[in-house]
Amino acid sequence: EVQLLESGGGLVQPGGSLRLSCAASGxxxxxxxxxxxxxxxxxxxxWVSAIGHSGGATYNADSVKGRFTISRDNSKNTLSLQMNSLxxxxxxxxxCAKGDRRSGWAHWGQGTLVTxxx
Amino acid sequence: QSALTQPPSxxxxxxxxxxxxxxxxxxxxxxxxxxxxxxxxxxxxxxLIIYEVNKRPSGVPDRFSGSKSGNTASLTVSGLQAxxxxxxxxxxxxxxxxxxxxxxxxxxxxx
Numbered sequence: 001e002v003q004l005l006e007s008g009g010g011l012v013q014p015g016g017s018l019r020l021s022c023a024a025s026g027x028x029x030x031x032x033x034x035x036x037x038x039x040x041x042x043x044x045x046x047w048v049s050a051i052g053h054s055g056g057a058t059y060n061a062d063s064v065k066g067r068f069t070i071s072r073d074n075s076k077n078t079l080s081l082q083m084n085s086l087x088x089x090x091x092x093x094x095x096c097a098k099g100d101r102r103s104g105w106a107h108w109g110q111g112t113l114v115t116x117x118x
Numbered sequence: 119q120s121a122l123t124q125p126p127s128x129x130x131x132x133x134x135x136x137x138x139x140x141x142x143x144x145x146x147x148x149x150x151x152x153x154x155x156x157x158x159x160x161x162x163x164x165x166l167i168i169y170e171v172n173k174r175p176s177g178v179p180d181r182f183s184g185s186k187s188g189n190t191a192s193l194t195v196s197g198l199q200a201x202x203x204x205x206x207x208x209x210x211x212x213x214x215x216x217x218x219x220x221x222x223x224x225x226x227x228x229x
Binding site for chain 1: 119121150152154156158163164165166168169170175207209211215216217218219220221222223
């Protein structure tokens with residue numbers, strides 16, 4: 001059974017950094033495309049970052065380009081999101097999701113809340 | 119890249135049908151066969167219900183169907199049931215700097 005479990009969220013001041021992790025089980029993260037999707041409180045979904053299934057090509061939304069970095073640790077079967085220069089508008093629940101443009105995101109974690117506030 | 123446009127709300131009585139539109143541009147919906155739909159209940163993670171415009175994942179009832187015409191994709195829920203009351207989001211692969219773009223979301227109410 002595929003399971004995704006995010007961690008690392010919390011309260012951080014504007015300009016600060018945070019690293020989110022997504023522990024995967026039931027599959028190998030290195031062989032699937034993965035994404036981070038966020039949802040601000042009471043708002044809609046927003047795609048944030050993606051990493052390809054092979055070669056590890058990465059992609060970012062314009063809103064986080066140059067500040068967020070997606071990566072994976074194959075030894076730990078984990079997906080990560082390094083978030084720097086955080087802003088109030090980055091406050092959201094962050095979900096990791098397994099899948100790509102063909103399959104859609106068929107598996108999601110439960111999400112981790114990031115709050116950027118002074 | 120702007121969000122895809124969905125109606126804020128839609129409603130129907132049990133057993134009726136409701137259709138939600140998702141309008142984009144030729145750079146996303148119109149130029150892609152990779153349109154997906156997600157159902158989200160309050161406090162829960164999204165759930166994939168349609169991928170590649172009109173394909174259903176295993177376990178999703180055939181009451182859910184998808185289609186696309188030009189720059190607009192649509193989700194139809196037939197035979198509405200109480201558990202279909204949720205928020206619905208479309209998303210499309212985009213030929214632009216932004217790889218994926220989501221719709222604005224539609225709240226479906228079962229009357």
